[in-house]
Amino acid sequence: MDKKDQRYQDYVSILKKELVPAMGCTEPIAIAFAAALAKEKFNQEIDAVDIYASGNIIKNVKSVIVPNTGGRKGIPVAAVVGIIAGDASKNLEVISEVSEEQRAAIDTFMKEKCIRVHPLKCENALELEVIVSNEKSYCKVKVAQEHSNVVLIEKNQEILFEKSICGKEQKDEAYASLSMEDIYDFALTADLDDVKDILQRQIDYNTAIAKEGIEKCYGAGIANMLLKVYGDSVQVKARAMAAAGSDARMSGCELPVIINSGSGNQGMSASLPVIVYAKELQKSKEELYRALLISNLSTIYQKQFIGRLSAYCGAVSAGAGAGAGIAYLLGGNYENITHTIVNALAITSGMICDGAKPSCAAKIASAVDAGIMGCYMYQCGKQFYCGEGIVQKGIKATIESVGELARKGMKGTDEEIIELMIKNDK
Structure with missing residues (x-):
């Protein structure tokens, strides 16, 4: 993608806006x-x-x-x-x-x-x-x-x-240019000088809080349980690091994280599994940066159809994004990456968001597992096809349909979740 292309400038501006620090x-x-x-x-x-x-x-x-x-x-x-x-x-x-x-x-x-x-x-x-x-x-x-x-x-x-607001989220015009084809093109051709500071900050911040989560075993201790019970393969470590960051953050850890789509849990889910895989595979810093461009931007692309908050767990989108970044690190092309996302969404779409709390770490581990599974499925020549459940023909149609499911179909679910949570306080 040419640097003079408006889409290129849009993607850089989206990354600067979305990948920002937050505490708690x-x-x-x-x-x-x-x-x-x-x-x-x-x-x-x-x-x-x-x-x-x-x-x-x-x-x-x-x-x-x-x-x-x-x-x-x-x-x-x-x-x-x-x-x-x-x-x-x-x-x-x-x-x-x-x-x-x-x-x-x-x-x-x-x-x-x-x-x-x-x-x-x-x-x-x-x-x-x-x-x-x-x-x-x-x-x-x-x-x-x-x-x-x-x-x-x-x-x-x-x-x-x-300033005025409307009934649905307003987005900068830049977001209209998001597509998986262009995300892939941008990730492969971007001048890393334009994005490396943003991505390196994400690596540094999110790795720090994940290590803190493992060392001090915050919250439900999901990461430590995963490593103890399932071992320390790269697949388990990828899930554990993302879960550890969430456990620390939900329990009041005072380290900042780099968020994605307004969420620290999504920021960690989209980045930490990719960071773990890059280290395990001994990939270069350039390859890691380009994989993070894919994971972050594909997560943002999915979330624009869902919204910042809903009954749909945002870790699902981020886990699929992480799977896409991992697919790239494993040598995958555009088809590998998009089929990874479709496969992952077919597995975990429907996971509910019942508020921020310790169980978010377990949901993150599940969503990242779906992303990794979706990646390896396609490597093994397997995939989910159009007409099988919510899967549509092509990545764009599938992502948009999941957005409809989350934003419209689960609206009543959201209301019921909130009612149940408030009932517990009475």
Whole structure:
């Protein structure tokens, strides 16, 4: 692909936008970000905090530890740490620096102030509002469609900032150029000077948190269990590293990750298995970078039809993307890569997202396993065909159909999942 081609520039800009650092699960971090920005704009003593959150925000904040809070969970904690210690200019690393005094102040604030959480009925799966107030004033910050996408800042009925949103996620025009043919072309021909800093940061950050997860056995300890029970083959290590990063992240590890499509779990699932395979196969740094271009961009391509949040587990898309990157490292061509994705989607599409929590690590291990299985299936001359379940004719039609399944078909499933999760708190 020629560097002067608009698609080339689009793909570089997509990678710069999507592969960014975040500390902790991105849904509580989005709340902390909005709260920090609301406090900054309010600039007064706060007596009350109201958080309005969509169902998908609620389910993804409920069971994960918010980093730098001393092991605390929940929407109120996410908002309060943003108010007390947040720096909105750091985006999704908004609470990366919290002192011991500030941690202690969280409990005091929660005891002395009025904090209310309200379910938000809205079209967007990802939408929230944080309102800070006292008897005389208020400030509202609204975030929608992406985790740090501010669409409204309002103070005492004065609109300080506003931009329109619609009922479905809005994407830059660059995303319209995504296709598997062009992703493959870009990955093989890209000038690595344009992308290597982005990809090397992903390698460094995500490898660091995965190693931390294995060494300290966070959460459900899925990675350590895999290595103990199934051995240390490359296939197992690929699953274990991705699971370890998730276990650490869900349990409040304070190391940042490089996200993909708004999700740290997806960022780790799309990258760590590819990194493990490249090391095992003794591939060059260039080959690893090009494999990561395939895994990351194919994950983003799938997710644009699904949305940031839904009842469909995003690890499925990332696991398929990882399988595609592995297929490239194993010498696969375009056909190997696309059939790997189709095979993987035929195996694990339908895995539900019931919120961020320790079991995400196990789901990641399963999704990566499907990606690896899909890869080796095609190497062995086997594949799933059009008409077999949800598989359609060609990669484009299959990915779009999975998007329809996730976005429309599983909408009722999402509502039921949220209802079941809320019921557990009653």
